[in-house]
Amino acid sequence: MNRGTVSLRSGNEVSVIAAHGLSEDEFKKGTYSLGEGIIGRVAKLGSPIVIPNIGDEPMFLNKTGSRVNIKKEKVAFLCVPVKFKTEILGVLNVDRLYDTKGISFEEDIKLLKIIASLMAQSIKLHMEVEKEREAFNQERENLKHQLKGKYRLENIIGHSDRMQEVFESVHRVAPSRANVLLRGESGTGKELIAKALHYMSPRAKNPFIKFNCASIPEGLLESELFGHEKGAFTGAMALRKGRFELAHTGTIFLDEIGDLPLSLQPKILRVLQEKEFERVGGEKTITVDVRLIAATSRDLEKLVGSGNFREDLYYRLNVVPIYLPPLRDRKEDIPFLADFFMGKYNKENRKSAEISADELNLLMQYTWPGNVRELENTIERLVVMSTGKTVSLRDIPAVIREAALRKQAAGPGDALPLTIADIEKQRIIEALKHAGWNQAKAARMLGITSRQIGYKIKIYGISKK
Numbered sequence: 001m002n003r004g005t006v007s008l009r010s011g012n013e014v015s016v017i018a019a020h021g022l023s024e025d026e027f028k029k030g031t032y033s034l035g036e037g038i039i040g041r042v043a044k045l046g047s048p049i050v051i052p053n054i055g056d057e058p059m060f061l062n063k064t065g066s067r068v069n070i071k072k073e074k075v076a077f078l079c080v081p082v083k084f085k086t087e088i089l090g091v092l093n094v095d096r097l098y099d100t101k102g103i104s105f106e107e108d109i110k111l112l113k114i115i116a117s118l119m120a121q122s123i124k125l126h127m128e129v130e131k132e133r134e135a136f137n138q139e140r141e142n143l144k145h146q147l148k149g150k151y152r153l154e155n156i157i158g159h160s161d162r163m164q165e166v167f168e169s170v171h172r173v174a175p176s177r178a179n180v181l182l183r184g185e186s187g188t189g190k191e192l193i194a195k196a197l198h199y200m201s202p203r204a205k206n207p208f209i210k211f212n213c214a215s216i217p218e219g220l221l222e223s224e225l226f227g228h229e230k231g232a233f234t235g236a237m238a239l240r241k242g243r244f245e246l247a248h249t250g251t252i253f254l255d256e257i258g259d260l261p262l263s264l265q266p267k268i269l270r271v272l273q274e275k276e277f278e279r280v281g282g283e284k285t286i287t288v289d290v291r292l293i294a295a296t297s298r299d300l301e302k303l304v305g306s307g308n309f310r311e312d313l314y315y316r317l318n319v320v321p322i323y324l325p326p327l328r329d330r331k332e333d334i335p336f337l338a339d340f341f342m343g344k345y346n347k348e349n350r351k352s353a354e355i356s357a358d359e360l361n362l363l364m365q366y367t368w369p370g371n372v373r374e375l376e377n378t379i380e381r382l383v384v385m386s387t388g389k390t391v392s393l394r395d396i397p398a399v400i401r402e403a404a405l406r407k408q409a410a411g412p413g414d415a416l417p418l419t420i421a422d423i424e425k426q427r428i429i430e431a432l433k434h435a436g437w438n439q440a441k442a443a444r445m446l447g448i449t450s451r452q453i454g455y456k457i458k459i460y461g462i463s464k465k
């Protein structure tokens with residue numbers, strides 16, 4: 001043979017994918033539609049064609065332009081389909097120089113058919129592998145997505161199931177105008193969620209007014225919230241709008257609602273129910289359209305029980321309660337939060353500090369009474385104090401280090417700390433579950449080798465129970 005090409009079918013086209021004796025340029029031109037020319041015909045019909053002398057053959061297109069002095073050369077064109085069972089995958093063809101008239105091409109075709117059948121098998125295999133790889137990649141993407149969490153909120157970290165539930169609620173109630181009551185310890189992210197609710201709602205472009213009910217003395221609260229007319233009291237030199245009026249068409253966020261004095265509660269209830277109020281010292285009734293989001297870290301039910309919080313207001317507020325779990329109950333979020341805050345404070349301080357596994361381990365052993373806020377402050381400090389890439393263990397506050405030491409001394413007992421190893425183990429178990437306990441499949445999902453997963457399964461003592 002002095003020239004040869006292999007072409008593959010894809011849809012209604014056949015394209016040269018490998019060639020001998022063709023230039024790059026000629027190679028690129030080799031695309032035929034099914035039925036076009038000899039290659040196209042073989043690809044369509046699936047049976048060999050022999051052209052004893054291409055110079056005499058009008059069907060011969062010479063599309064690649066590789067045979068310029070066709071008339072002078074005596075060239076035969078032998079073309080066989082590349083078939084897997086009955087499926088036509090492509091075409092194999094060769095140019096064969098000859099000098100004697102009446103040569104039999106039978107032997108040549110036989111040989112080419114054998115070669116084509118070998119090709120078909122490896123092409124098919126390759127296609128299957130490709131398809132499988134696609135499927136696995138897809139699966140892995142899906143899994144990654146699941147692990148990352150279906151629900152995402154801008155700049156709010158939460159991969160734990162508990163936080164995913166919170167995110168799901170946020171996605172569901174944000175579009176409505178239902179009152180939301182955010183519960184949770186200090187520093188768990190109540191204000192962050194309140195803002196997310198507003199900015200994900202149809203009111204996003206309208207005001208978000210925040211007010212902390214514990215921030216000012218009882219006597220001033222009413223005029224802060226509802227405003228006052230000019231001369232309503234000594235010092236009221238001009239008319240002043242209150243927070244509810246400012247929040248008109250938007251959202252009002254009442255923080256520490258548990259600290260709202262009893263005397264003011266009926267007025268809040270009225271705004272919620274009737275959307276009306278009067279300014280302090282005013283007669284005129286003002287109507288507002290405001291969505292209320294309230295937050296508290298206090299035990300509202302207890303306050304209701306002791307008569308310090310009105311039951312009717314409690315029910316009004318509690319239409320959609322969202323509970324933000326303390327950080328100690330979702331330790332798996334710590335590495336992600338740490339990473340997020342490292343990024344934030346590195347950027348702010350133009351640093352590039354990195355946190356090591358050892359430090360992360362310390363952070364994971366601590367119980368974080370101040371929750372995410374405390375973690376954020378700790379990381380900020382680590383970044384600020386860092387030199388170069390390294391943060392120093394010494395910059396981790398002593399309380400945190402000591403807590404970890406105490407835990408280690410206590411040994412494995414109650415409340416085992418969640419470590420990176422625990423998380424890894426958890427992920428492997430999840431992947432195995434997803435993969436129906438097929439180790440190879442689970443390994444692919446996690447992007448590790450079968451050997452690696454086998455090893456981890458052994459060291460973590462994972463078994464299907």
Ligand SMILES: Nc1ncnc2c1ncn2[C@@H]1O[C@H](COP(=O)(O)OP(=O)(O)OP(=O)(O)O)[C@@H](O)[C@H]1O
Pocket residue numbers: 155156157158184185186187188189190191192193297337340372373376
């Ligand atoms: N899931 C989170 N992802 C990223 N940052 C968070 C997250 N939760 C809290 N933070 C950050 O932690 C700090 C405290 O959060 P936030 O002020 O919302 O808490 P809070 O529940 O309102 O606390 P408090 O009851 O003390 O007012 C903020 O800087 C906030 O940005």
Ligand SMILES: [Mg+2]
Pocket residue numbers: 190191255
């Ligand atoms: Mg707050």
